Amino acid sequence: MDEKLKPCPFCGGEATIREYANGHKGNGTFMASYKCGCEKCKIFFECTSEFVLEQGKPKFIQNGYDTATAKWNERSEGSGTR
Numbered sequence: 727m728d729e730k731l732k733p734c735p736f737c738g739g740e741a742t743i744r745e746y747a748n749g750h751k752g753n754g755t756f757m758a759s760y761k762c763g764c765e766k767c768k769i770f771f772e773c774t775s776e777f778v779l780e781q782g783k784p785k786f787i788q789n790g791y792d793t794a795t796a797k798w799n800e801r802s803e804g805s806g807t808r
């Protein structure tokens with residue numbers, strides 16, 4: 727599931743992504759928040775997804791999961807620059 731995540735640039739440990747909050751705005755828009763990063767170093771990117779359901783399938787307005795993993799991987803590639 728987490729195969730897209732690169733290892734932590736600081737400790738080389740495994741990076742994780744987890745959902746820590748979800749809900750909906752009451753107008754048909756659902757939200758889910760993600761934290762992506764290293765548990766050991768306490769470095770995380772937090773991003774929120776927003777989506778609506780169209781015919782039972784989620785349609786993303788904002789894909790927080792992809793944003794968080796992309797940001798993490800960018801940092802990982804640019805290790806040393808913080």
Ligand SMILES: [Zn+2]
Nearest residue numbers: 734737764767
């Ligand atoms: Zn780390």
